[in-house]
Amino acid sequence: MNKKSIIWITALFLILATGCSKQQSARAPQEVAVKAIQVIQKDTPVTYEFVGEIVAKDEVPIKATVSGNISRKLVKGGDTVHAGQPLFEIDSRHYLAAVADAQAQVAQAQASLSNIRRDVARYKSLAAQGGIAAQALDTSISQSEQAQAQVNAYQAKLAQAENDLADTLIVSPIDGRIGVGELSVGGYVQAGSTVLATVSTVDPVQVRFSMSENEYLKFARIGNTPDAWGQNLKLILSDGSQYPLPGKLEQIDRGLANQTGTLAMKAAFANPQRLLVPGMFARIVAIGETRAGAILIPQRAVQDMLGKTFVTVVGSNSEAVTKPVKLGPKIGNMQVVEEGLTVQDVVVVEGFAKTQPGSPLKVTMIGPDDLNIPAAK
Template sequence: MLKNRRFIAVWLCLAAAVVLAGAAGCSRQTAGPAPQPVEVKVMPVIQQDTPVNYEFVGQVVAKNEVQLRSRVSGVIVTKMVNGGDAVRAGQPLFTIDRRQYEAALQNARAQLAQAEAALSNVRLDRIRYEKLAAQGAISKQALDTILAQEQQNIALVEANRAKVRQAEVDLEDTLIVAPFDGRIEVNELSVGSFVQAGQTVLATISSTDPVFVQFSLSENEYLRLAKQTSSTLPDSWGQNLKLVLSDGQTYQFTGKVEQIDRGLAQNTGTLTLKASFPNPQRLLVPGMFARVVVPGEMRQGALLIPQRAVQEILGKTFVTVVAAGDKAELRPVKMGPRVGNLWLVEEGLSAADRVVVEGGFKVQAGTPLKVIPVDPAEFLARTKQ
């Protein structure tokens, strides 16, 4: 009996050893190799006093633009410009057929001469009637009648003089001239086209120097800019605006706000402004889009990171930072205005943080990192836009 108990005990010990060995083997198989660190380039958050600029999308529009319409009807007989030409104020552009208006002027002058002759005869009669009335040879009623006839003829002369002036104006209006310096559109009418007075558009002329750049900003943006600039530099609001063209180049001339809309747009809640920019080289053309850069306040000790370090996901912004143990941490941040190829951080980072500037798309939260420090100045110079 004792032997059987010993045998059972030995057997149980062997079975337990086999089970433990199998469990250890399974554990070794499921654990797998430790993850390898991912190589990333890292730079510290930049902290410095920074002038903040605000950018808005703007569109170039002509400061003056007019659709040319003739004041008289007729057929275009002469065209003295081509589409796209630059024109000067007072430069002849089109001529309407003058013949009917020359005839109308001659007729008006003839009627005026006839009325003046009739008035001259009535005045002679009036002089004779006055002499006869003084001698008592005619009644007072006869004198009153001739005086009334004289007044009627004076009015008739004035009416015919007005017709002559109108006929002269109509004849002058057969010549269409440029109302200001500018450029004419390419869709102008051709010789032989019939023009209806006050309706037919002969061409459109836009002024070219200076031009307006129209842009919009929200109520809060307007209040912030107006308050900040007026508190530091009185009367500086809307001055020294810069323009960044679609090719990324900064326009050589600065502008200033000249017009502010009377109120906020009801459908968008934004305020429309127009800034005037010199355009002596005719580089800016109506319809162009550009970024209007408005100078703002000076931020003391601002935190800045490269724009390429920021990830935007579903309308939110994140930055990959190096956490304790050189592991990746995806941190939500609130970003402010852009400053060149940097981005100002409003919330979420401190000056002691290190951010991943290259290779961050390959890592997830908790991923071990092989950190390669980069010099901020060299990195920014290499990635400068």
Template sequence: MSIKGSKKLYVGLIFAVVLLSGVVMRSGVLSKTQVNNVNQAIAVKAMQVVTRDTPINIEFVGQVKAKSEVKIMSKVSGNIIAKMVNGGDTVYKGQPLFQIDNKQYRSAINSARATINKSQATLNNTQKDVERYQRLAEIKGVAQQTVDAYVSQAEQEAATVEVNRADLQQAIENEQDTLIVSPVDGRIDVNDVSLGYYVAASSTTMATVSSIDPVWVQFSMSENEYLKFIRSGNGSLPAYFKDHLKLVLSDGKEYPFIGHVEQIDRGMSDTTGTITIKASFDNPQKFLLPGMFARVVAQEIVRQGALLIPQKAVKQVLDNTFVTVVTVDNKAESRQVKLGDKIGDMWLVEEGLSANERVIVEGIDKAKQGSSLQVTMLEPDALTPAKQ
């Protein structure tokens, strides 16, 4: 082969190698780009914003209070000689609790009886004198002045009889008051006095009896909450709130009886800015005890077409709340939202979302602003763990 032919062959081979390399390189770049594009689509799970009519409940922290809490005091003084109950017992109105030594009071009764008998006898004699002198006065046998003096004396002695009769009645009542009875149905506390203890009249607290059926549950609401309810009820608490209160106890279980509002304080507290309300709950099983805490739950309204999202779709950053929305072209968009009440495992959305939007519920941390998404849609039921 000539030198000229060899050069042509050499140039041809070089051209073919360059062309092939270019094809290979171009093919590799395209493949890499395609792989990168695939890798950039982040797999997430999302859910459509739920729209439904939703009952909105409002809760308050309440404390159980006795409707009647009576300090037991004696009207008379003396030593306790008998106890008919133990601390913590359930007692009933009129049930004997303590007996105070009544010997001196029985003596006072006997003395008062003797005094009234004596004064009654004196009055009887004077009344006879009055009758005699009145007959003599009719025949001018005695001056009218004498008759008037005896009539006046009889009136004074009659008044003395009435005073002595009142003293006797007081002595009888004092003796009766040595038996201390419960003024209400309820439960007696454990800080009762012991046998032999000396009690001073109207001074010594012998025990405290708290009524326990029904009971009050006391709670407070803010000024804004109060105004909202008052407006809803056209100047008073609406019936759906006032007469349909539920109680959730500290163990999370709902109390079986419905309560109703009985008392509303005369005004807002100067220190807390809240108003105190007392609701009455039946307590036939004596389950509720004074001092217990519970949540008072009231159905506020039924929100028509409320927007709900799962709690797991929400991220809290400082004082702001965010969700990640899937856009129409499957991109991630961080969105600040305003939330309302918790409804089960969902949040009520007040602002920031519309009914036709989708929010990410799984893979939120991977979905950065503007990133492409590979979306799997979930139904709301899929977020609720299956019951065993």
């Protein structure tokens, strides 16, 4: 092949390569498959969530009023107990002896009183006849009064001994569940100080939570008093499920805590199935104001970047368009959008991470049912 032919072949190759390159450049970018949803607009009750801890409404430490060794345990840790049910028994031998001793003292004092009263009766008869001096009668009457006082004192001592004996049987003051850390048989109990066990009420229970100062002011500004928002509280358990029974606000602290600046509150929930146990954590959900015509999008459609929030919407030519948005409160798995979107917008829910502004989109529309959210009204 001569030199001239080689030049022509090389030129032809360059022309063909340039044409292919232009064809590739002119080919449209590949569409990105995404899922999108029409923006939802409806009147929406705004809910507020607070982290809470389940506590017993009443929690009573059981203490004995007498000292001694535990001779019997009549319940096991974790048992459900009722008011008046025996829980422990303290060795009663010492207290039986005290009762017997007090009974003997009362009997002796009563016998002495009877003798003195008979003397008083005789002295009164003799004094009426002038057989004895009036002073002797007065002395006898005084001795009778002293003997009566002695009887009263011994009877009081007997009553105390009988009460101490009765108190060796320790009963539950309330209905509830007894803790598992109770004392064992043989343990020594100091009157008024040793905690034998703790009994906690189980139905109803309370949920303790706190509200920040700003949250409190927000409720106050919309005129939503605790009597309003605190009447139908919801409880979300740690596994995400909703407790089936509503709760009611019962207690509000007198002021904000100095260290945290929060207002402590307690709400009561019926617990007939004993599902709620003290120490569990849950979220209190309270309904605040209702926003008319609120714009809602799925929370997972929101993108955070450098402290700002964006969403990707489907443009008029099915291209990706990034819009900055101002967000309001969260409603379940939805997000209120206060600025940046209209009801005509179609928001990309899945696949936006693969797009760039202007990227052509292959859109699959989904509805509220696909996201397990309520349909627009």
